[in-house]
Amino acid sequence: MSEAAKPRIVVVGAGPAGIRAAEILAAGGLVPIVIDEGERAGGQIYRRPPPGFTRPAEDLYGSEAAKAVALHQTFDAMAAAGRLVHHPRSSVIAIADGRLQVIGDAGARWMSYDRLILATGAMDRVMPVPGWENAGVYGLGAMQIALKAQGAALGRSIVLAGSGPLLTLLAVQLLKAGGQVAAVLDTTPMRRQLRGFAGLSARLLFALRGLMMRRRLAGIYHAGVRLERIEADGRGPVAVLWRDGAGRNRRTPCDAVGLGWHLRAETRLADLAGCDFAYDETWRQWLPQADGMGRAGRGVYLAGDGLRILGADGAEVAGRLAAAACLQDLGLPAPDTAGDERRLARLNRFARGVAEAFPWPAEAAAGLPDDTVVCRCEGVTAGELRKTVEFGGGEVNRVKSLGRVGMGRCQGRYCELAAAEIVADGAGHACAAAAGRLRGQAPVRPAPISALVQDVATDG
Structure with a gap:
């Protein structure tokens, strides 16, 4: 297959899931484009210090040092050999019509893709x-x-x-x-x-x-x-x-x-990509839906903690599976996935155990004192939120539009889960799921006004 005829595969995220996905794609003869907000690949769990930093890997990653170093070396070798294209210090802020809007050191541009693998990871819950x-x-x-x-x-x-x-x-x-x-x-x-x-x-x-x-x-x-x-x-x-x-x-x-x-999946880009969501009672989160290989429809694949909170080992497995699914769907040779599918099932059992052992404190969230600031971006208190529920109803997007909870720069990433518990409790719902979920919207990250009003360059 000529270089011009090769499909353009974009991987968002260079943590364990994104690195392993890129590795499988490169082994399949493709040259994936990897977009990541970090300066160096590794993700949050295997985040690397700046060049010249002298602390040994054992001090940074403990018992996971060998895994971290292996992942770093794998990615760096592929990048050096031209087997992938790496865009560091870059954020995807929007998805529309088979294109990504990316902001980075070179400014803002639209990047087209044929297939998209989202390995966006997780954040603090x-x-x-x-x-x-x-x-x-x-x-x-x-x-x-x-x-x-x-x-x-x-x-x-x-x-x-x-x-x-x-x-x-x-x-x-x-x-x-x-x-x-x-x-x-x-x-x-x-x-x-x-x-x-x-x-x-x-x-x-x-x-x-x-x-x-x-x-x-x-x-x-x-x-x-x-x-x-x-x-x-x-x-x-x-x-x-x-x-x-x-x-x-x-x-x-x-x-x-x-x-x-514990953690919550970072799902804003999956939302903009059109993925379906369902409420997971164990995690008490709205999570995107995908098959066992990470297929989420519309040429989109999900891997790692952005799909399910499985940790670094699970992210590596999910990244390989998503890339293999992508190769299969393109009609290209793909590795055997039976072993990884068994591993993923075991890691899912472990993750469910973690969720059972360390639950989200829903009752404490619902019972926060009225003077507690729930939304730090907008300064909305629990009492103000409850008053909004009284005249606005028990649906989080309506409460957001009337009371501004979740309307700040974090787009509800820090307050959404607690706000949903308060809204559900105030409306008499049996579960936070009945309050709905905040709809994602672009830009999913804070972006300079220039990125939104200028004539954005198109890449491909």
């Missing part, structure tokens, strides 16, 4: 806490990025709060790097965490490794807590007020707070 709108309150992912990319701890005395594997992992990473962690506050009781053991046993060694990490947090880890408030002054947090599992009031002084309740 954050629940509002009274006082979380203050400077010095971060997502757990942001704290981990600062640690990996710059070797920096965002605070001298840090409280980490929420639930999920990242809570434990980040605490251990900060301690190993010399950071001071004052407390690790897990809102999930231990008895609930044990409910997910059947699923977690699908990756027993991985689960045991997590338990070993938990042991390193003896004395600062507390399960089954209730977060009351983040106290702050003009410079940022000064303490976290919380209740322990026995109901006793506690106060932990700090100068920085990290929040996160």
